[in-house]
Amino acid sequence: MLVKERLFTPGPVPLPPQVIKALGQQIIHHRTPEFTKIFKEVKAKLKKLLKTDRDVLVFTSSGTGSMEASVINFFSKGDKVLVINGGKFGQRWLELAKTFSLNPINYQIEWGKTYNQKEVEEIIDNNPDLKGILVQHSETSTTTYHDVEFLGKLAKKLDDCILVVDGITSVGVYEVYPEEIGIDILITGSQKALMLPPGLSILYYSEKAEKRLNKSDIPKYYFDVKKEAKKQAEGQTAYTTAINLIIALNESLSLILDEGLENLARRHSIMAEATREAVKSLGLKLLSESPSNSATGVYSPEGINGDALRKELLKIGFRVAGGQDHLKGKILRIAHMGYFDYMDVLQVIAGLEIALNKIGYKIEFGTGVKKAQEIIFSNL
Numbered sequence: 001m002l003v004k005e006r007l008f009t010p011g012p013v014p015l016p017p018q019v020i021k022a023l024g025q026q027i028i029h030h031r032t033p034e035f036t037k038i039f040k041e042v043k044a045k046l047k048k049l050l051k052t053d054r055d056v057l058v059f060t061s062s063g064t065g066s067m068e069a070s071v072i073n074f075f076s077k078g079d080k081v082l083v084i085n086g087g088k089f090g091q092r093w094l095e096l097a098k099t100f101s102l103n104p105i106n107y108q109i110e111w112g113k114t115y116n117q118k119e120v121e122e123i124i125d126n127n128p129d130l131k132g133i134l135v136q137h138s139e140t141s142t143t144t145y146h147d148v149e150f151l152g153k154l155a156k157k158l159d160d161c162i163l164v165v166d167g168i169t170s171v172g173v174y175e176v177y178p179e180e181i182g183i184d185i186l187i188t189g190s191q192k193a194l195m196l197p198p199g200l201s202i203l204y205y206s207e208k209a210e211k212r213l214n215k216s217d218i219p220k221y222y223f224d225v226k227k228e229a230k231k232q233a234e235g236q237t238a239y240t241t242a243i244n245l246i247i248a249l250n251e252s253l254s255l256i257l258d259e260g261l262e263n264l265a266r267r268h269s270i271m272a273e274a275t276r277e278a279v280k281s282l283g284l285k286l287l288s289e290s291p292s293n294s295a296t297g298v299y300s301p302e303g304i305n306g307d308a309l310r311k312e313l314l315k316i317g318f319r320v321a322g323g324q325d326h327l328k329g330k331i332l333r334i335a336h337m338g339y340f341d342y343m344d345v346l347q348v349i350a351g352l353e354i355a356l357n358k359i360g361y362k363i364e365f366g367t368g369v370k371k372a373q374e375i376i377f378s379n380l
């Protein structure tokens with residue numbers, strides 16, 4: 001029997017046809033005016049995406065590369081930083097901070113929850129020598145949204161403390177304008193809402209962060225922001241870049257900007273709400289108390305292994321993600337970021353209803369689909 005595989009994982013996500021077409025072209029050489037022209041177009045679009053006049057760097061790496069670049073270029077050994085650690089990727093900030101000899105305060109949050117404003121304020125008040133706050137805007141492992149506006153306001157008041165935001169699953173899902181919010185370093189990756197294959201990471205840094213570049217004493221070679229910024233200002237990259245991905249990025253950024261950032265954020269918010277309400281109507285429990293609009297994490301029903309449920313979904317053509325670490329086998333994560341529309345949401349909910357019934361969790365067909373339809377309908 002033919003079964004099509006539909007990708008509903010929170011990265012990589014499906015590719016739009018325009019991107020696939022761009023990726024299928026013969027390669028061009030990067031040390032050419034032809035490449036420079038395309039790269040400059042990409043840069044101009046990235047500035048629009050983030051509403052900034054500052055250059056936005058592109059690295060050939062997965063998202064973690066730009067996380068590492070943030071730590072090694074804008075801090076020095078021994079710098080005290082606050083890590084807001086609410087999941088797998090918060091933990092990654094902590095590991096990076098430790099690896100490069102920063103002095104991190106680990107603010108551990110229970111997975112699925114967000115930070116407490118008072119507690120964070122207290123930590124900041126008690127640590128006047130704090131050099132940075134590191135956070136995920138959207139913690140993909142727990143599908144949790146952390147409010148960065150509040151942190152931006154705090155960081156703006158501090159002369160020598162920068163706010164570093166992992167926006168890997170928030171840029172292209174929300175309107176994320178670092179200069180309005182007060183984010184000093186914002187990073188993202190290509191395989192999420194930018195609708196590309198993995199291989200590129202993006203790094204924005206503020207004027208306040210730029211002052212750190214000459215002071216940082218951490219060794220760096222490939223992820224050297226100063227060296228890269230100099231080359232990229234001329235429309236080139238320090239090393240051989242992923243040329244075809246840059247060409248495809250030019251296409252996907254056009255799609256994003258043509259839709260409009262406000263429309264894009266609204267679409268994601270409606271898809272997320274429809275997914276959340278649909279799974280709740282099926283009697284399932286959400287993983288997050290502060291859910292992100294990029295993906296919805298949901299507990300597998302009592303007594304049903306999440307990975308077994310995922311297998312049922314895969315049998316009928318839906319690849320969703322499971323849980324990481326202690327959430328393994330307990331949850332499903334259903335993506336709705338990037339190249340997804342409302343009908344994709346209806347499709348995956350319909351599939352989930354079939355998979356749940358197959359595995360022995362009896363629900364009336366159409367319950368979740370109806371809920372999602374109602375939400376979509378009321379927003380059309």
Ligand SMILES: Cc1ncc(COP(=O)(O)O)c(C=O)c1O
Pocket residue numbers: 010011062063064065089136138139140141166167168169189198
């Ligand atoms: C929030 C977040 N941070 C960091 C990463 C790591 O990115 P990469 O796997 O591209 O290195 C991911 C990937 O899923 C992510 O979702």
